[in-house]
Amino acid sequence: MKKIYTLSLLILFCIILSVPVLADEASxxxxxxxxxxxxxxxxxxxxxNGKNCKGLLDDSYSTxxxxxxxxxxxxxxxxxxxxxxxxxxxxxNPWTLSYNGKTKYCGENGxxxxxxxxxxxxxxxxxxxxxxxxxxxxxxxxRGTLPEDVQVWKKPCKTADFLVFxxxxxxxxxxxxxxxxxxxxxGCSVQVAYMCDFWNKEPVREHEKIDxxxxxxxxxxxxxxxxxxxxxLSLERAKEIYSYDEVKEFxxxxxxxxxxxxxxxxxxxxxxxxxxxxxxxxxxxESVDNSSDPAYFPESADKYGxxxxxxxxxHLYPDNKIRLDLHIPIETxxxxxxxxxxxxxxxKHVSQQxxxxxxxxNYEHSCAEFGLYRTTVGTDTGNDMLENIITYEAQQKxxxxxxxxxxxxxxxxxxxxxxxxxxxxxxxxALSKKTDSMPVIIIILLLFLAIILTIICAVKYIxxxxxxxxxxxxxxxxxxxxxx
Ligand SMILES: [Ca+2]
Numbered sequence: 001m002k003k004i005y006t007l008s009l010l011i012l013f014c015i016i017l018s019v020p021v022l023a024d025e026a027s028x029x030x031x032x033x034x035x036x037x038x039x040x041x042x043x044x045x046x047x048x049n050g051k052n053c054k055g056l057l058d059d060s061y062s063t064x065x066x067x068x069x070x071x072x073x074x075x076x077x078x079x080x081x082x083x084x085x086x087x088x089x090x091x092x093n094p095w096t097l098s099y100n101g102k103t104k105y106c107g108e109n110g111x112x113x114x115x116x117x118x119x120x121x122x123x124x125x126x127x128x129x130x131x132x133x134x135x136x137x138x139x140x141x142x143r144g145t146l147p148e149d150v151q152v153w154k155k156p157c158k159t160a161d162f163l164v165f166x167x168x169x170x171x172x173x174x175x176x177x178x179x180x181x182x183x184x185x186x187g188c189s190v191q192v193a194y195m196c197d198f199w200n201k202e203p204v205r206e207h208e209k210i211d212x213x214x215x216x217x218x219x220x221x222x223x224x225x226x227x228x229x230x231x232x233l234s235l236e237r238a239k240e241i242y243s244y245d246e247v248k249e250f251x252x253x254x255x256x257x258x259x260x261x262x263x264x265x266x267x268x269x270x271x272x273x274x275x276x277x278x279x280x281x282x283x284x285x286e287s288v289d290n291s292s293d294p295a296y297f298p299e300s301a302d303k304y305g306x307x308x309x310x311x312x313x314x315h316l317y318p319d320n321k322i323r324l325d326l327h328i329p330i331e332t333x334x335x336x337x338x339x340x341x342x343x344x345x346x347x348k349h350v351s352q353q354x355x356x357x358x359x360x361x362n363y364e365h366s367c368a369e370f371g372l373y374r375t376t377v378g379t380d381t382g383n384d385m386l387e388n389i390i391t392y393e394a395q396q397k398x399x400x401x402x403x404x405x406x407x408x409x410x411x412x413x414x415x416x417x418x419x420x421x422x423x424x425x426x427x428x429x430a431l432s433k434k435t436d437s438m439p440v441i442i443i444i445l446l447l448f449l450a451i452i453l454t455i456i457c458a459v460k461y462i463x464x465x466x467x468x469x470x471x472x473x474x475x476x477x478x479x480x481x482x483x484x
Contacts, residue, residue: 035144035145038145039083039141039143039144039146039147040141040142040144040147041139041140041147042081042141042142043077043078044075044076044081044138044140045075045076046075047073047074048065048067048071048074049071049072051067053073055136056136056137056138057137058137059137059139060137061089061136061204061208062204064134067129067133067134068132069130070129072127072128073128073129073135073138074125075125075127076123077123077124077140078123079142080121080123080143081118081125081140081141081142082117082143083115083116083117083118083140083146083150084097084115084116084127084138084139084141085113085116085138085140085141086113086114086116086127086135086137086138087112087113087135087138088112088113088114088133088134088135088136089134089136089203090133090134090203092110092112094106094107094130095107095129096127096128096130097116097125097126097127097128098125098126099118099122099124099125099126104116107130109153109155110221111151111221112206112210113151113211114153115146115151115152115153149214151210151214153210153219153220154219154220154221155220155221156191156220156222156258157220158258159189159258159260160190160220160258160259160260160392161183161188161189161190161260161261161392161393162179162183162188162190162191162260162264162385163191163254163255163260163262163263163309164176164179164180164191164192164263164265165254165264165265165266165284166194166265166280167196167266167277168194168196168276169194169198169205169206169208169349170209170212170346170349170357171266171271171277172192172194172212172213173216173342173345173346173349173359173367174346174357174365174367175266175267175315175367176264176266176367177341177342177345177346177359177367178324178338178339178367178368179264179370179385180192180217180218181217181337181342181345182324182326182338183385184216184217184218184219185217185330185331185333185341186386187332187393188391188393189220189391189392190218190220191220191254191258192218192222193222193225193254193258194209194222194223194225195224195225195250195280196224196226197224197225197226197229198229200228201228202351205349205351208348208349209222209349211348212346212348212349215341215344215345215347215348216342216345217330217332217333217341225247227247227250227276230242230276231274231275231276232275233273233274234273234275234278235282237275238276238278238279239279241275241276244283247279248283251280251284251287252287252296253297253300253304255287255291255307256291256301256303256304256306256307257300257304259307261309261310261311261391262309262310262311262312262313262385262386263284263311263312263313264312264313264314264370264385265280265281265284265312265313265314265315266280267314267315267316267317268282268317269316281315285312285373285374288309288312288373288374289374291308291309292307292308293306294306308376309376310376310388310389311372311374311377311385311388312374312375313371314370314371315369316370316371317370317371317373319371319372319373320371320379320380321370321371322370322372322380322382322383322384322385323361323369324338324361324368324370324383324385325368326338326368327339339359339360339367342359342367343359346358370385375388377389
């Protein structure tokens with residue numbers, strides 16, 4: 001019987017322990033949207049008001065189809081579709097996606113390469129445009145984990161460990177790619193801001209720009225100043241082409257918006273003497289020197305608050321030099337080195353392969369060579385831009401540990417207080433019990449005393465009576481003897 005009882009208890013104990021495990025397994029079970037299978041590109045047909053839509057299906061930026069405001073594009077497939085991937089060929093406006101009787105509002109983030117998850121299977125969907133725009137390519141995917149080259153962008157950073165300013169698409173890779181791969185690969189939040197766009201001049205470079213960033217591991221969508229790409233060969237000429245104040249305002253706005261711990265930008269001498277690189281580098285220097293001053297571009301100070309960047313690095317700057325090690329395999333980049341990832345990213349800039357530039361840490365434009373232009377946290381002793389910096393993620397962890405420590409301290413304090421109250425209460429209770437028991441003890445003692453006294457009295461009485469009887473017996477015996 002005892003054995004059965006013990007066995008039952010053990011079974012009950014195991015059941016109790018297994019409940020949370022089962023709950024966890026249930027919560028980790030793949031939802032219908034992911035992930036136990038690999039998604040594949042589906043075979044689709046695309047139609048829109050009798051237009052020739054072949055250019056949307058050839059995975060080529062050189063073929064695009066122009067649409068007007070209000071146009072509808074229908075995508076159909078024999079396979080169950082779970083996501084639609086559009087490569088817009090222009091600045092993206094809001095648009096709607098209809099399927100299975102639902103309407104989804106898209107395009108709000110302006111992602112030029114935009115993937116939209118459908119959340120449920122469908123074989124037919126309709127894209128409705130709110131503005132005129134061209135589209136380069138449309139593809140669709142079945143349920144499951146997406147191929148790595150499908151770009152599912154995150155919004156720009158809220159706060160950035162690194163804010164990297166590049167004048168043009170491909171400068172970010174050729175000259176600053178060592179920073180992007182190294183620190184993006186380390187999990188730092190890295191925001192890229194471009195001075196110029198190419199929509200009016202070479203729109204294919206807008207595609208190449210984000211293809212390159214995606215390849216080098218950046219996942220937060222870049223921002224852009226929208227300045228035209230115009231070549232110049234001196235700072236003075238660049239200041240004639242561009243409004244230097246507008247460039248500084250663009251830089252300062254983004255510093256205050258993203259609150260970077262570290263700013264990185266191009267060479268004051270424009271690498272190979274490009275005036276736009278020079279004006280941007282000069283604007284970054286002047287802006288980091290002044291972005292903590294509310295009187296410096298007060299509009300963005302009002303909007304975002306002022307901000308003082310802790311460290312600012314310039315490409316090829318001759319003072320406080322550091323040299324990044326770009327030969328370490330990086331897990332998040334498929335174990336490629338930063339140099340390999342940057343080289344792969346530069347190949348995405350297909351239109352720029354005609355030039356002699358290469359991604360290298362061993363030539364005059366080395367993407368490993370930087371100098372510390374400005375610091376509020378001390379100079380470097382090594383070759384790591386993160387020296388003397390606590391990243392936002394690390395700051396958050398420290399804050400969480402601090403809050404946990406405060407919470408633990410409060411709990412311990414409450415427990416100690418509670419224990420003290422319990423001890424005092426127990427002592428009081430014991431004293432109270434002791435006090436309460438005093439009359440009982442006294443009564444018992446008095447009773448005991450009374451019993452003793454009674455016994456003594458009784459003994460004395462018996463002894464006295466015996467003596468009297470003895471005396472009387474003796475007297476009677478004496479009288480009897482006399483008579484005889
Ligand atoms: Ca195309």
